[in-house]
Amino acid sequence: MPDQTLTKPLTKNICPQHKPPDIERYQDNGGYSGWRKALGMAPEDIVELVQKSGLRGRGGAGFNTGLKWSFVPRGKGSPAVKYLVCNADEMEPGTFKDRLLMEQNPHLLIEGMAIAAYAIEARTAYIFIRGEYHLAAVRLEQAINEARQAGLIGPDILNSGYSLEIYLHRSAGNYICGEETALLNALEGRRAIPRAKPPFPQVSGLWGKPTVVNNVETLCNIPHLIELGSEWYKSLGRCQDAGSKLFGVSGKVNKPGTWELPMGTPIREIIEEHAGGMRDGLKLKGFLPGGGSTDFLGPTDLDLPMDYDAIAKAGSRMGTGTIIVLDDHTCPVGLVLNLSQFFARESCGWCTPCRDGLPWVVEILTRIENGSGTPEDLDLLQEQVARMGPGNTFCALAPGAAEPLQSALRLFEEDFIDHIRKGRCPYR
Amino acid sequence: MSSTFEAEVIAVMEQNKAGEDIHKASLSDAEKAEIEREFAHYEDKASVGLEALRIVQKHRGWVSDESLRAVSAYLDIPVAQLESVATYFQLIFRQPVGREVILLCKSASCWIMGCAHLQKKIQEKLRIKPGEITADGLFTLLETPCLGDCDNAPVMMINGEMHRHLTEATVDEILDNKIKTHRAKGSCHAGPDTD
Numbered sequence: 139m140p141d142q143t144l145t146k147p148l149t150k151n152i153c154p155q156h157k158p159p160d161i162e163r164y165q166d167n168g169g170y171s172g173w174r175k176a177l178g179m180a181p182e183d184i185v186e187l188v189q190k191s192g193l194r195g196r197g198g199a200g201f202n203t204g205l206k207w208s209f210v211p212r213g214k215g216s217p218a219v220k221y222l223v224c225n226a227d228e229m230e231p232g233t234f235k236d237r238l239l240m241e242q243n244p245h246l247l248i249e250g251m252a253i254a255a256y257a258i259e260a261r262t263a264y265i266f267i268r269g270e271y272h273l274a275a276v277r278l279e280q281a282i283n284e285a286r287q288a289g290l291i292g293p294d295i296l297n298s299g300y301s302l303e304i305y306l307h308r309s310a311g312n313y314i315c316g317e318e319t320a321l322l323n324a325l326e327g328r329r330a331i332p333r334a335k336p337p338f339p340q341v342s343g344l345w346g347k348p349t350v351v352n353n354v355e356t357l358c359n360i361p362h363l364i365e366l367g368s369e370w371y372k373s374l375g376r377c378q379d380a381g382s383k384l385f386g387v388s389g390k391v392n393k394p395g396t397w398e399l400p401m402g403t404p405i406r407e408i409i410e411e412h413a414g415g416m417r418d419g420l421k422l423k424g425f426l427p428g429g430g431s432t433d434f435l436g437p438t439d440l441d442l443p444m445d446y447d448a449i450a451k452a453g454s455r456m457g458t459g460t461i462i463v464l465d466d467h468t469c470p471v472g473l474v475l476n477l478s479q480f481f482a483r484e485s486c487g488w489c490t491p492c493r494d495g496l497p498w499v500v501e502i503l504t505r506i507e508n509g510s511g512t513p514e515d516l517d518l519l520q521e522q523v524a525r526m527g528p529g530n531t532f533c534a535l536a537p538g539a540a541e542p543l544q545s546a547l548r549l550f551e552e553d554f555i556d557h558i559r560k561g562r563c564p565y566r
Numbered sequence: 567m568s569s570t571f572e573a574e575v576i577a578v579m580e581q582n583k584a585g586e587d588i589h590k591a592s593l594s595d596a597e598k599a600e601i602e603r604e605f606a607h608y609e610d611k612a613s614v615g616l617e618a619l620r621i622v623q624k625h626r627g628w629v630s631d632e633s634l635r636a637v638s639a640y641l642d643i644p645v646a647q648l649e650s651v652a653t654y655f656q657l658i659f660r661q662p663v664g665r666e667v668i669l670l671c672k673s674a675s676c677w678i679m680g681c682a683h684l685q686k687k688i689q690e691k692l693r694i695k696p697g698e699i700t701a702d703g704l705f706t707l708l709e710t711p712c713l714g715d716c717d718n719a720p721v722m723m724i725n726g727e728m729h730r731h732l733t734e735a736t737v738d739e740i741l742d743n744k745i746k747t748h749r750a751k752g753s754c755h756a757g758p759d760t761d
């Protein structure tokens with residue numbers, strides 16, 4: 139009997155002390171019943187159900203998943219070859235949620251991918267996993283093999299006439315591959331530079347074929363959503379956003395970690411209850427709500443619910459939902475410098491504001507951090523922020539890099555000025 | 567954490583020591599067989615470029631110019647195209663690396679938790695800077711972006727194995743253990759280099 143009272147669909151099988159469930163244990167626990175149900179449904183009904191449920195992409199942008207799927211040309215007269223790609227590149231600083239799902243419950247992802255592929259009529263799917271995730275890759279390969287042996291993927295699945303192959307592609311360490319069109323170039327064996335949009339991948343993606351790229355966590359939401367329905371799914375959220383979400387906290391809190399919680403859980407609850415609050419003697423100075431490419435928020439924002447629109451209204455993004463906490467003993471200029479170094483290094487070099495602007499930002503911030511900055515440097519930084527803003531570059535890496543910088547300049551202005559006035563980093 | 571990968575790499579590297587012409591300009595049968603298995607997964611041969619480079623690197627430790635040319639000839643893709651892929655990815659090594667490749671996370675959470683001290687410790691102990699290889703060929707240090715283990719920061723990965731909640735003392739211990747293991751196996755000469 140499907141359990142309508144389920145509140146933690148993503149992690150119900152996860153117990154860190156145990157090995158991840160193999161296919162037998164996974165199925166004993168109700169696994170693959172979403173997939174069995176989906177196989178009896180028409181693809182367009184699945185797309186509609188997912189769209190109605192309000193599931194939004196967990197890769198950072200928060201786009202309605204069903205709506206994304208609906209852009210794929212389907213049915214009679216549509217291209218015969220289509221692809222589903224699972225984005226498991228997870229390299230955004232401070233993000234550690236997809237690894238948990240893949241290592242601890244690999245079958246959930248395989249099941250979600252099977253349903254998604256069926257819904258968009260794809261017969262080949264790829265998991266694009268970052269090269270450093272060895273354990274996750276090994277466990278996923280094993281899960282793929284088990285599912286294939288059980289006839290749950292492969293040719294003519296459960297006599298339905300539908301066939302699906304899932305392949306694992308190991309990348310080799312490159313943040314920009316997480317950008318979906320760069321990822322497609324990487325899969326095609328090319329240098330992973332983002333592509334111009336339009337055309338969007340749903341129409342012309344991998345090898346020019348209609349392709350959907352979804353995040354690991356997004357796909358892990360699908361099996362229970364199909365099994366238990368969109369009303370159940372909506373009821374999981376504590377706000378207008380549907381479902382549950384993996385939230386994480388890192389930084390100097392007592393119990394850093396990841397928890398599956400209702401969408402819309404207040405940030406204060408996540409940091410103070412689940413992460414155990416700040417370490418002794420430290421105060422929260424600010425935080426990045428959803429990974430390294432989101433705007434800083436401050437202590438007055440702690441009562442915001444973690445939902446896409448509320449965080450956007452406050453001037454940031456929920457991004458990946460993994461919070462990085464900045465304490466009052468850590469230098470905000472140093473942290474922004476660290477983030478900028480990351481983005482400068484990971485820039486693909488295609489557009490000028492990103493390729494040339496980011497190293498410049500690093501140079502200026504280094505100067506300020508080392509005590510030789512000038513007040514004019516702050517204007518220079520503002521100028522760079524404007525140049526890297528949305529619309530000036532080929533992909534969202536540069537605008538993402540600008541977010542922590544622009545918000546730090548505003549929220550921690552005093553700290554920047556203090557560095558310049560004192561001629562040294564006051565935190566050292 | 568599982569270290570299946572580490573065992574695999576060490577085994578392959580032991581093998582490497584034996585063959586002098588490991589960087590020869592043609593692919594071995596084993597390499598070809600592994601690459602061919604990948605063909606079935608993609609629409610065209612050119613798409614397996616990265617997979618092929620990784621397979622070759624697994625067997626040879628790193629990707630020399632000769633190796634790159636061999637892959638390019640085998641896949642029938644221009645050297646320049648393959649090189650543009652090879653140089654794009656930090657885990658494809660276009661120069662020799664140590665037997666143990668240390669990926670030290672330098673991203674935000676690990677930075678907050680003090681990875682700068684760890685880096686200093688490693689550099690002083692091994693007398694290398696990022697990108698360099700110790701004189702005994704045992705270690706290479708690479709700075710790496712977020713390893714997706716931020717709740718256990720600071721962290722590093724050595725040949726596929728994660729090391730978490732690091733302090734200068736535990737880093738010291740981990741490196742000493744590696745040195746001891748390799749010396750016992752005779753896979754590096756004893757010397758002052760990494761003491």
Ligand SMILES: Cc1cc2nc3c(=O)[nH]c(=O)nc-3n(C[C@H](O)[C@H](O)[C@H](O)COP(=O)(O)O)c2cc1C
Pocket residue numbers: 194195196197198199200201203206225226227228229230313314315316317318319351352353354356357533534535
């Ligand atoms: C520089 C950059 C890096 C990205 N990295 C990732 C990533 O590692 N994983 C991910 O799922 N999405 C990443 N994204 C977002 C993807 O482009 C894409 O929006 C996402 O995979 C779509 O999946 P979703 O709709 O399920 O969220 C990145 C975007 C940019 C601009």
Ligand code: SF4
Pocket residue numbers: 314332484485486487488489490492493531532533534535536537
């Ligand atoms: S914004 Fe940066 S990463 Fe994105 S395409 Fe331009 S140069 Fe490349």
Ligand code: FES
Pocket residue numbers: 231232233671672673674675676677711712713714715716719720721
């Ligand atoms: S920042 Fe080091 S593991 Fe994420």
